[in-house]
Amino acid sequence: MQSETATDTVLDVRDLRTYFKLDEHVVKAVDGVSFSIRRGETLGIVGESGSGKSVACLSALGLVPRPPAFHPSGQVLYRGRNLLGLPERQLQNLRGNRLAMIFQDPMTSLNPYLRVSRQLTEVLEVHKSATATEARRAAIAMLERVGIPDAARRIDNYPHQFSGGMRQRVMIAMALLCEPEVLFADEPTTALDVTIQAQILELIAELKHTFGTAVVLITHDLGVVAGTTDRVAVMYAGRIVEEGPTSEVFASPTHPYTLGLLESLPRIDAGPEGELAAIPGLPPDLAHLPSGCPFHPRCSRVLDRCRESYPPQVVLSPTHSAACFDIEVAS
Amino acid sequence: MRGYILRRLLELIPTALIIVTASFALVRLAPGSPFTSEKEIPPQVKAALDAKYGFDKPLPEQFFRYLGNLLRGDLGPSTKYPQRSVNEIIADGFPATLTLGAVALVWALLLGITAGIIGAVRQNTVWDHAAMAAALVGLSIPSFVLGPVLVLVVSLRWHLLPPAGWGDWRHVILPGLTLGTIYAASIARLTRGGMLEVVRSDFIRTARAKGLSERLVIWRHMLKGGLLPVVSYLGPAIASILTGSVVVEKIFNIPGIGPYFVDAAFNRDYFLVMGIVVLYAGFLLVMNLIVDVVYGLLDPRIEYP
Amino acid sequence: MTIHAAPHSVERPTGPDLEPGTSLWQDAWKRLRKNHVAVASGWILLFLAAACLVGPPIVAGTWGYDYETQDLAYGPRPPTWEHPFGTDFYGRDLLTRVLYGGRVSLTVGFLAAAVAATIGTVYGAVSSYAGGNVDSVMMRIVDILYALPYMFLVIILVTILGKNLVLVFLTLGAVGWLLTARVVRGQVMSLKEQDFILAARSLGTRPGSIVFRHLIPNTLGPVIVTFTLTVPAMILQEAFLSFLGLGVQAPRPSLGALINDGASQMLVFWWTLAFPGGVMALMLMALNFLGDGVRDALDPRMKN
Numbered sequence: 058m059q060s061e062t063a064t065d066t067v068l069d070v071r072d073l074r075t076y077f078k079l080d081e082h083v084v085k086a087v088d089g090v091s092f093s094i095r096r097g098e099t100l101g102i103v104g105e106s107g108s109g110k111s112v113a114c115l116s117a118l119g120l121v122p123r124p125p126a127f128h129p130s131g132q133v134l135y136r137g138r139n140l141l142g143l144p145e146r147q148l149q150n151l152r153g154n155r156l157a158m159i160f161q162d163p164m165t166s167l168n169p170y171l172r173v174s175r176q177l178t179e180v181l182e183v184h185k186s187a188t189a190t191e192a193r194r195a196a197i198a199m200l201e202r203v204g205i206p207d208a209a210r211r212i213d214n215y216p217h218q219f220s221g222g223m224r225q226r227v228m229i230a231m232a233l234l235c236e237p238e239v240l241f242a243d244e245p246t247t248a249l250d251v252t253i254q255a256q257i258l259e260l261i262a263e264l265k266h267t268f269g270t271a272v273v274l275i276t277h278d279l280g281v282v283a284g285t286t287d288r289v290a291v292m293y294a295g296r297i298v299e300e301g302p303t304s305e306v307f308a309s310p311t312h313p314y315t316l317g318l319l320e321s322l323p324r325i326d327a328g329p330e331g332e333l334a335a336i337p338g339l340p341p342d343l344a345h346l347p348s349g350c351p352f353h354p355r356c357s358r359v360l361d362r363c364r365e366s367y368p369p370q371v372v373l374s375p376t377h378s379a380a381c382f383d384i385e386v387a388s
Numbered sequence: 389m390r391g392y393i394l395r396r397l398l399e400l401i402p403t404a405l406i407i408v409t410a411s412f413a414l415v416r417l418a419p420g421s422p423f424t425s426e427k428e429i430p431p432q433v434k435a436a437l438d439a440k441y442g443f444d445k446p447l448p449e450q451f452f453r454y455l456g457n458l459l460r461g462d463l464g465p466s467t468k469y470p471q472r473s474v475n476e477i478i479a480d481g482f483p484a485t486l487t488l489g490a491v492a493l494v495w496a497l498l499l500g501i502t503a504g505i506i507g508a509v510r511q512n513t514v515w516d517h518a519a520m521a522a523a524l525v526g527l528s529i530p531s532f533v534l535g536p537v538l539v540l541v542v543s544l545r546w547h548l549l550p551p552a553g554w555g556d557w558r559h560v561i562l563p564g565l566t567l568g569t570i571y572a573a574s575i576a577r578l579t580r581g582g583m584l585e586v587v588r589s590d591f592i593r594t595a596r597a598k599g600l601s602e603r604l605v606i607w608r609h610m611l612k613g614g615l616l617p618v619v620s621y622l623g624p625a626i627a628s629i630l631t632g633s634v635v636v637e638k639i640f641n642i643p644g645i646g647p648y649f650v651d652a653a654f655n656r657d658y659f660l661v662m663g664i665v666v667l668y669a670g671f672l673l674v675m676n677l678i679v680d681v682v683y684g685l686l687d688p689r690i691e692y693p
Numbered sequence: 694m695t696i697h698a699a700p701h702s703v704e705r706p707t708g709p710d711l712e713p714g715t716s717l718w719q720d721a722w723k724r725l726r727k728n729h730v731a732v733a734s735g736w737i738l739l740f741l742a743a744a745c746l747v748g749p750p751i752v753a754g755t756w757g758y759d760y761e762t763q764d765l766a767y768g769p770r771p772p773t774w775e776h777p778f779g780t781d782f783y784g785r786d787l788l789t790r791v792l793y794g795g796r797v798s799l800t801v802g803f804l805a806a807a808v809a810a811t812i813g814t815v816y817g818a819v820s821s822y823a824g825g826n827v828d829s830v831m832m833r834i835v836d837i838l839y840a841l842p843y844m845f846l847v848i849i850l851v852t853i854l855g856k857n858l859v860l861v862f863l864t865l866g867a868v869g870w871l872l873t874a875r876v877v878r879g880q881v882m883s884l885k886e887q888d889f890i891l892a893a894r895s896l897g898t899r900p901g902s903i904v905f906r907h908l909i910p911n912t913l914g915p916v917i918v919t920f921t922l923t924v925p926a927m928i929l930q931e932a933f934l935s936f937l938g939l940g941v942q943a944p945r946p947s948l949g950a951l952i953n954d955g956a957s958q959m960l961v962f963w964w965t966l967a968f969p970g971g972v973m974a975l976m977l978m979a980l981n982f983l984g985d986g987v988r989d990a991l992d993p994r995m996k997n
Contacts, residue, residue, distance in 0.1 A: 118597060120593060120596055120597055124512070145602075146601075148599075149599045149600070149601060150599060151599065152596070152597055152598065152599035153597060153598035153599035153600070154599055157597070157598075158597040160590060160593065160594060160597075162590060165589060165590040165591060166590040166591055166593070166594045167591055167594065168591040168594070168595065168609050168613075169591070169613070169687075169688070169689055170612040170613050170686070170687065170688065171608070171609070171612070175608075179598070179600065179604070179608070180598050180599075183598070183599060183600055183601075183604070184599060215688040215689070217688070217689050228594075231594075231598065
């Protein structure tokens with residue numbers, strides 16, 4: 058663990074808060090989230106939709122529309138520079154260049170009115186001042202790299218002429234053109250068929266090794282997290298409730314919510330008569346969050362204190378922590 | 389693509405035939421005749437006139453004769469202006485109408501698209517609200533109010549442009565503004581709506597995530613999709629501008645084709661009414677075809693069956 | 694229970710407009726009332742309508758004016774306390790004439806829009822419910838009509854049928870239903886595959902009953918939106934006809950005809966253009982702003 062020097066950390070998010078104003082209500086989509094990621098590492102951020110995992114990443118890149126969002130507070134340190142304080146122009150120079158992002162739905166995330174070639178080459182033209190021919194050559198090479206057959210010809214197609222899986226490959230190629238240091242992947246496989254999902258995840262893992270990219274993988278699917286991430290952060294109602302090495306969290310989940318998530322997964326070894334445990338209740342309405350710990354109405358281990366204040370982070374091991382009063386009592 | 393255009397051109401034939409037949413029926417089955425609206429004329433004179441124009445023949449025969457002449461490009465004689473053929477009247481008037489319509493359309497597109505883009509890009513700012521309020525106000529001022537007011541202020545007070553007439557470029561400005569403004573208002577709203585639809589779409593977020601400048605995001609990624617509603621509005625807009633020019637031609641005393649039409653409809657000048665309707669319908673069918681083709685060029689997802 | 698995430702759901706915090714217990718119409722009404730411009734336009738419109746309705750008899754009762762009695766000796770005079778809008782070339786009180794013209798405009802506008810909405814709704818619903826070839830033929834007809842210079846058709850019809858108020862709004866309505874037909878068709882298209890329609894069909898409900906009892910009531914929102922936008926268009930077209938001398942006939946006034954008169958005399962008698970033109974513009978503005986508000990309230994997604 059000595060190799061974990063500060064220079065290895067490419068992105069350090071500290072106490073990030075993104076609030077939205079919707080009608081009369083302030084919605085705390087992200088409410089004090091901290092995480093960091095090192096070179097070549099994959100961090101999984103897992104949570105239900107509405108838990109704030111996507112908004113956290115969009116905020117880090119300055120992609121949250123303002124209004125309705127307020128300016129995010131906290132710090133997003135990339136190589137020591139706080140991205141939240143950067144002027145738009147400097148942020149533009151980093152986006153798509155050092156920090157790239159791919160999105161959930163490859164059907165809608167590519168511009169339907171422009172050829173794929175245009176959408177790929179513009180990244181290199183903007184960030185690397187590449188000429189049209191250079192950019193085109195590099196784009197074709199990258200398409201081949203992500204497994205698009207006949208790339209030299211296909212590059213002149215429009216997005217609708219590709220299948221869903223192929224489009225996500227195009228998105229990945231687009232994100233990796235400048236060999237970014239951090240890749241945010243926002244539910245990259247959710248909209249795809251199961252077989253394609255595996256291929257895409259494998260591709261991301263492979264490219265990560267080649268380029269040494271740090272990957273932030275946002276997903277609601279614990280199965281995806283288990284197979285592909287080094288560390289995992291579980292989010293609930295805008296906060297990280299448990300964080301640790303993936304193997305450790307899966308082996309010994311501590312937060313009741315994490316526990317509930319894992320128990321609700323179907324298991325092969327449980328046999329057909331094994332019932333799936335469901336977390337009771339519904340995901341919270343962010344505009345009207347319960348007091349104290351937002352999970353308390355659904356929690357089986359609720360204490361009186363849970364209704365009054367938010368629990369502190371309980372350090373379970375140097376790399377594993379969870380925010381829960383019940384755990385605090387137990388330890 | 390070529391096959392598509394060819395197919396659409398072939399489709400025009402039955403459409404045009406229906407339009408000609410329907411308007412012929414409408415015009416001819418109407419009570420009255422070209423010669424009753426004037427003073428009482430002796431029966432034998434009327435019979436002679438009817439025979440001269442062929443109105444004494446059975447209607448179906450007249451129809452097929454009209455159709456035959458039409459195919460040869462002959463729109464027939466005018467009963468109101470016996471010394472001129474319908475072709476001559478149209479050749480005299482249509483250029484002015486077309487010029488006026490083109491100026492109005494260009495003005496409407498320039499003003500409307502600019503205002504719409506400002507509204508969408510600066511959504512919910514003072515700029516947006518000002519542009520959209522202006523558009524709604526513009527939508528509420530009829531050309532026959534705007535025209536006289538413009539004449540009063542620009543021509544008669546400031547003496548900048550001629551108040552009426554036709555000749556050089558200075559004559560076309562005020563009528564063009566008068567006719568085009570209301571369409572500028574519609575186009576501004578459509579542009580804003582179309583752009584907003586695009587602004588919120590995932591691929592714009594992708595474009596921003598790629599680190600493109602705001603200028604590039606707007607011009608390269610938003611405009612093509614955002615202007616599609618405007619393109620599909622152009623068909624009806626051109627139709628409406630052409631008919632709207634009837635009033636504007638009257639206000640500014642422009643020797644276009646509009647005043648002839650009202651006149652001809654009143655006087656049952658059969659061939660002239662038919663000629664103008666057929667001309668406009670044909671023109672609009674072709675314009676619509678062009679608009680559809682342009683739409684297809686802008687949106688690569690449109691397939692040509 | 695697994696984690697809640699539909700495959701295509703985008704993370705979006707639920708807002709208060711998803712509160713349970715309020716119906717679509719209550720929600721829309723709430724949104725409309727929050728729109729100050731629309732509310733103000735509604736009041737202006739109510740005021741204009743009331744003025745046009747009860748104004749002429751009140752003016753007649755107070756000062757004894759009507760819209761047609763001429764006073765050539767008095768002639769055209771600028772606004773005074775006796776004649777707030779001045780008098781026209783023949784010495785007639787312009788306020789009375791403008792109010793009377795406004796009454797014509799509003800009547801024709803609303804009735805013509807109602808005719809258009811009725812025809813369009815039935816046409817659109819039948820076309821999409823029938824589907825297949827019937828639908829494509831019916832919609833092809835709409836496409837053709839849509840691109841035609843239909844004011845020409847109106848002009849021909851008006852010259853044929855005569856210039857009478859009832860015929861004018863019937864004619865305008867009869868050619869102005871195309872947009873409604875398209876909107877309703879689109880709406881029914883998406884409705885007819887929904888479960889409650891399938892259920893009605895599987896229970897053996899007759900097609901006519903499905904169209905009129907189940908489909909059309911569910912298109913009410915978009916139809917109302919289209920209606921509010923059609924009213925000003927119809928008013929404009931009536932004025933357009935009157936301006937060309939094809940609308941309501943003298944001595945009965947209409948705003949279009951008054952503007953036509955005023956435009957020819959505007960240099961000398963400015964008020965003869967200013968008041969009819971101003972009232973016309975105000976009326977259209979109020980209708981457009983209100984229509985916009987109604988659209989935003991009923992269907993926030995249907996912008997443009």
